[in-house]
Amino acid sequence: MASTAFAGSATVAFKSTGIANKSGLTAVDRKLSSVQFNRTFDYSIWQSKLSFSSSGVKAGMATIEQASVEPTPKVEAPVVIVTGASRGIGKAIALAMGKAGCKVLVNYARSSKEAEEVCKEIEALGGQALTFGGDVSKEEDVASMIKTAVDAWGTVDVLVNNAGITRDGLLMRMKLSQWQEVIALNLTGVFLCTQAATKIMMKKRKGRVINIASIVGVVGNVGQANYSAAKGGVISFTKTVAREYASRGITVNAVAPGFIASDMTATLGDEIEKKILQTIPLGRYGQPEEVAGLVEFLALNPASKYMTGQVLNIDGGMVM
Ligand code: NAP
Numbered sequence: 001m002a003s004t005a006f007a008g009s010a011t012v013a014f015k016s017t018g019i020a021n022k023s024g025l026t027a028v029d030r031k032l033s034s035v036q037f038n039r040t041f042d043y044s045i046w047q048s049k050l051s052f053s054s055s056g057v058k059a060g061m062a063t064i065e066q067a068s069v070e071p072t073p074k075v076e077a078p079v080v081i082v083t084g085a086s087r088g089i090g091k092a093i094a095l096a097m098g099k100a101g102c103k104v105l106v107n108y109a110r111s112s113k114e115a116e117e118v119c120k121e122i123e124a125l126g127g128q129a130l131t132f133g134g135d136v137s138k139e140e141d142v143a144s145m146i147k148t149a150v151d152a153w154g155t156v157d158v159l160v161n162n163a164g165i166t167r168d169g170l171l172m173r174m175k176l177s178q179w180q181e182v183i184a185l186n187l188t189g190v191f192l193c194t195q196a197a198t199k200i201m202m203k204k205r206k207g208r209v210i211n212i213a214s215i216v217g218v219v220g221n222v223g224q225a226n227y228s229a230a231k232g233g234v235i236s237f238t239k240t241v242a243r244e245y246a247s248r249g250i251t252v253n254a255v256a257p258g259f260i261a262s263d264m265t266a267t268l269g270d271e272i273e274k275k276i277l278q279t280i281p282l283g284r285y286g287q288p289e290e291v292a293g294l295v296e297f298l299a300l301n302p303a304s305k306y307m308t309g310q311v312l313n314i315d316g317g318m319v320m
Pocket of ligand 1: 083084085086087088089090107108109110114134135136137163164165185212213214258259260261263264
């Protein structure tokens, strides 16, 4: 399907005032103004039927005059929620979505300044953004996050479940708290966000969910029993939810990155990094922007409309 060129301008004035969530984290107020859109984007997937009001065919000049006064049809930019978007892969995804013209909710847990910066970058790229501070492993924070997006922009079109942590250790020494923290965010958080966002998507029979899993969830990894169990769970969850929501027009897919350069991998140390690089056929870590490109395809591209329940590895060839 060919892309529809969309050029125009919109003035958006929005102010969300002090949304305090129960964990004490605060949604930062943002004021957006005079946002300019000027890009190529296929909005047809979000608005499959643009209705032009026409009262019958008139001849010659009359038809031309009619066309010239016809208002430009209103097209809405997709509303995207990216969890854990203050740094790393989530930040790259939020920027890619912003650059594509989306309205992006940038979620974070602690890094409010970094999240603010992400919003500023999105605005500079021509998109719209707001930050939401909240722990997505907590039901009340998730409800508040979804409400923030809906209050600001009326809906949720795309959910990217990206927030994740590691608490590595060999099983024989792994504490219950290490296990529980990772499962709570990396798996339960995905459940909570997906359940809340799909309630909105179901009403319009349209939406896309993208879960950031890991190749570790496919093949396992020494020292990551908690993390691999959570990511393996995310993969099975993706397939099940894809089946449940297919008839509602909602697609659900997972992306499974290998080793990507981010804060998460920066702490591994030179020795481990050397060993890891030997296992990657392409001989390097991936970049967050490469994962973001794949997520953007799954979230916005009409070609991915026919994909659901899939797990796409992006790992330099580690798993093949
Ligand atoms: P990262 O750089 O450590 O960033 C993690 C993000 O998650 C931050 O924005 C952080 O917010 C947010 N976060 C942490 N706890 C949260 C919570 N309770 N609620 C909401 N947000 C929270 O991680 P990354 O490397 O970009 O990884 C992103 C995703 O990709 C994760 O799901 C990870 O498992 C997955 N992944 C990464 C790699 C890799 O090699 N990097 C490989 C495979 C899969 P704050 O800044 O506020 O803490």
